[in-house]
Amino acid sequence: AGAVAGVSHIKRPLRAARAVMEHSEHVLLVGAGAEAFARGLGLEMVDPTYFSTEARRAQLHRAQADAVTVLDHDGAASAPLDEQRKFGTVGAVALDAHGNLAAATSTGGMTNKRPGRVGDSPLIGAGTYADNRTAAVSCTGTGEMFIRAAAAHDLCARMAYGGQTLDAAAEQVVMQSLLAIDGRGGLIAVDAQGHVCLPFNTEGMYRGHARVGEPVQTAIFR
Numbered sequence: 001a002g003a004v005a006g007v008s009h010i011k012r013p014l015r016a017a018r019a020v021m022e023h024s025e026h027v028l029l030v031g032a033g034a035e036a037f038a039r040g041l042g043l044e045m046v047d048p049t050y051f052s053t054e055a056r057r058a059q060l061h062r063a064q065a066d067a068v069t070v071l072d073h074d075g076a077a078s079a080p081l082d083e084q085r086k087f088g089t090v091g092a093v094a095l096d097a098h099g100n101l102a103a104a105t106s107t108g109g110m111t112n113k114r115p116g117r118v119g120d121s122p123l124i125g126a127g128t129y130a131d132n133r134t135a136a137v138s139c140t141g142t143g144e145m146f147i148r149a150a151a152a153h154d155l156c157a158r159m160a161y162g163g164q165t166l167d168a169a170a171e172q173v174v175m176q177s178l179l180a181i182d183g184r185g186g187l188i189a190v191d192a193q194g195h196v197c198l199p200f201n202t203e204g205m206y207r208g209h210a211r212v213g214e215p216v217q218t219a220i221f222r
């Protein structure tokens, strides 16, 4: 496993996360140390303004004026989902022909969050987890609740210790454990047999899956 958090100059944070996994003895690097590590490996660095757009600045100013913290992408134009309840994180899970499971999560973060806040995405076991014996999991939603529930690991533990199927474990985590603490969002998961499960407890979740030899499936709503 590898992860970075609290970075603002790394153009592709997932590549930095992978580099932590492949080129360091650590799992999680944060802040200036993470950026120095990425720079040292020749990963592309950008000025933080690279990530700044007019729409997102306007969104930040609205959130500041209302003194609230909102989920990423709130306020984007003409999207089909309720923008107050849509999460902006991008995740991927995969099973390869050799039975290796992998998960990756790049957070959309929260707008007007407190500086220094870290969500669930880079925390292995909370927003991201993969274990060849059970499943690969990537989460999106109100990160604090996914951290409290150790959501991604809990799904795998239910399969490993309780013998639950992927569907049953995912249903328990998303529809019961998270909802019980007002955790909103969902996850994508694939198990060691290639079953795919994409549950969410929100209005919808942008999602898709593909299998060799089959057409790609995509969906937004339930």
Ligand code: ASP
Binding pocket: 071, 072, 086, 087, 088, 089, 107, 108, 109, 110, 118, 119, 120, 121, 127, 139, 140, 141, 142, 143, 144, 185
């Ligand atoms: N889970 C992410 C976080 O808390 C937010 C998201 O999924 O959009 O940072």
